[in-house]
Amino acid sequence: MPLFNLFKTKTAANPEPNKATFTQPPDTAGLVVASELDKALEECKTTVLRIAKECRAKNRKFRDIEFDLENDREACLNGLTPLPDESYSPSDVRRVNQIFEKPQFFIDGADSNDIVQGALGDCWFLSALATMSTAAGLVEKFCVARDEEIGIYGFIFYKDDHWVHVIIDDLLYTAIPKFEELNSAEKSLYHNDKELYNKSARKGSQTLYFAKSGTDGETWVPLIEKAYAKLHGDYASLSGGWAAEGVGISSYIMTKDIMDVDKFWNEELLQANKDRLFGCSFQGLDGARSGDYQAKINGLIGNHAYSVLRAVEAKGKRFVVVRNPWGKSEWTGRWSDGSKEWTAEWLEILPLLGHVFGEDGEFIMEYSDWLDCWDQIDRTLLFDSKWITSSHWLRVISRPLPSAWTFGDVCFTITLPQPSFTIIVLSQLDYRYFNDLSGRWYWSFDFLLFKRGQTEPLAMSSQTPGRFYARSVNLELDLDAGDYVVHVRLDRIMRREKNWYEMNADNWDQRKLSRALTTRAQSRSIVSSTSQSKNLTIPVEALAGLNFTDMEKKAIEKAEAQKREAEAAALRANPPPPVITTTTTTTTTITTTAADGTKTVTTNDVVSEKPAAELAPVPVAADAPPATAEVDPAQAGETDAKPVEVPAPAPVISPFPPAGADVPEPDVSDDDVVFLGLRVYTDKAGGAATVGGQLRHEMEAAFAALGVKPQ
Secondary structure: OOHHHHHOOOOOOOOOOOOOEEOOOHHHOOEEHHHHHHHHHHHHHHHHHHHHHHHHHHOOOOOOOOOOOOOOHHHHHOOOOOOOOOOOOOOEEEEHHHHOOOOEOOOOOOOHHHEEOOOOOOHHHHHHHHHHHOOOOHHHHHEEEEEOOOOEEEEEEEEOOEEEEEEEEOEEEEOOOOHHHOOHHHHHOOOOOHHHHHHHOOOOHHHEOOOEEOOOOEOHHHHHHHHHHHHOOOOHHHOOOOHHHHHOOEEEEEHHHOOOHHHHHHHOHHHEOOOEEEEEEOOOOOOOOOOOOOOOEOOEOOOOOEEEEEEEEEOOEEEEEEEOOOOOOOOOOOOOOOOOOOOHHHHOOHHHHOOOOOOOOEEEEEHHHHHHHOOEEEEEEOOOOOEEEEEEEEEEEOOOOOOOOOEEEEEEEEEEOOOEEEEEEEEEOOOOOOHHHOOOEEEEEEEEEEEOOOOOOOEEOOOOOOOOOOOEEEEEEEEOOEEEEEEEEEEEEEOOOOOHHHHHHHHOOHHHHHHHHHHHHHHHOOOOOOOOHHHOOOOHHHHOOOOHHHHHHHHHHHHHHHHHHHHHHHHHHOOOOOOOEEEEEEEEEEEEEOOOOOEEEEEEEEEEEEEHHHOOOOOOOOOOOOOOEEEOOOOOOOOOOOOOOOOOOOOOOOOOOOOOOOOOOOOOOOOOEEEEEEEEEEEHHHOOOEEEEEEOOOHHHHHHOOOOOOO
């Protein structure tokens, strides 16, 4: 078997391309949320320790060649297609100990006031980070391991359906150039003194180009932003998004749709940072009439993500503590810092609110104002070790437009072994890294949940504002044990021309394109109905300690073992009927007469056993010669009989493809294709759900029995 055919066999992730029903891969069932996290934490720690040990032995700080800000600047800053309004031009790259006199990763732990946005439009991520920092110990949980002397840091993030660890060095982009790069006027401001310039202008958090900490010398904010940029390919990929996307599984709530605001306050908002997190935002204002396209609502900015830090009830009033990730630009309405509402009587509640006045981006709003100003609320539940998850991903081919907006392209099945409060999440793959390769469309989707066999739906997925740009929808409800069906409805709007890839591929940096294709293939490798073998990287653990000959031998042994196991499994599933044998004794007597008349008699007994099914009665003619007869020696050994050709055995049908075979891959442009996954979270005590998927094939045939003609 050729080496690279190791990754070309059909597996649960690479089935026959025309298969329509897919069972759940075993490694996606029954994942305990907390235990999987613990496993990822341990792997990350081990990697950091190993690299730090190697660096110490060489007397070198760690430099991450996979994301080298200094020597691979363009690849780290920009995507395949840089946008004109997203041009990044940091002045320098420096290590943490060059920027700060006494750097510390955390100073008194993670706090929302530590976060200040930089030149990157990633308010959605930083707002999510600020929200998470209000839950004690949560940020520290995914800032896993570090060796600050060596300059190595390890983080973990949840991507699609699994935890991944990201290792980075401590090099950061700065906004302040070297002294030699200043013009004469700029140098004169520092009396042409390079040492003075370096000490005053090139030190501290304010010199950082991207995100920074509000506490000088604290480094966790810019480093975690760098790790998240590496995870998604570059800094530019983090520009624009939903705050809920940066936190996890979230529900989007339109404030206009809240029926009972008292119930929402008591049952939802008061639980902020206990078992759920909240963010808020509103659509940017239309400046067509006023001419002011930067208009604000009492200091609040549209199309910008804010964090909800706390909800507090004091002296009969309801207050919400909110934070702007910019670390400035606050609410200027009622109960803003220093407003007339803060009389001596009300100043007493500031400690209860956990708030102090100051231009730090944190502010107070009364609940009624909060509901009036914000269009959208993002709510995220926090998971612990009581939860268990199962998932299934599919490559879904939708009907080309124009076509009806209807259910019927894909469905998922869910089996619950026990009753449980259940969260069902339908989502796309995270395509930030390979955004330019993610197809022609912005997709949206919703779903109906049915009890299997029933015609009335149990529930519908949550509604999503800006639904063409959201990556997931979900549903939370109590379910009994049993079988359920999720029917999905797809919708889309065009985002780019049909031949986008073909028109741009030659102009893209081929090295960057290769990495994007690889990451896309890795993401899609969790999907049951696709193959991406050409672009998948070879896992290091598959190569470790083996030359290619060793690997080929190992691959052959593995393939043979899999074949034997498949044959054994098939035999166990369909055992052959018991064999009944019949024993037959055949006696042959030969009498030979020599020339002198002497007769020699030879007797030969042959005992044979044959399956009874192979034995057939031999008809004996009335004039058949006796079984014992004389044989003329002159004719002995001569016969008119012709050899009978034994038929060749039927070919063995292997469950595995030939070594050179490959699974057809989808076209790069992926027209009419969306990658969808269904994740089901349940109570661990009741056992994991089983999730399956089914795709539509030949709509006319599939619906004929129902008398439905697809549109």
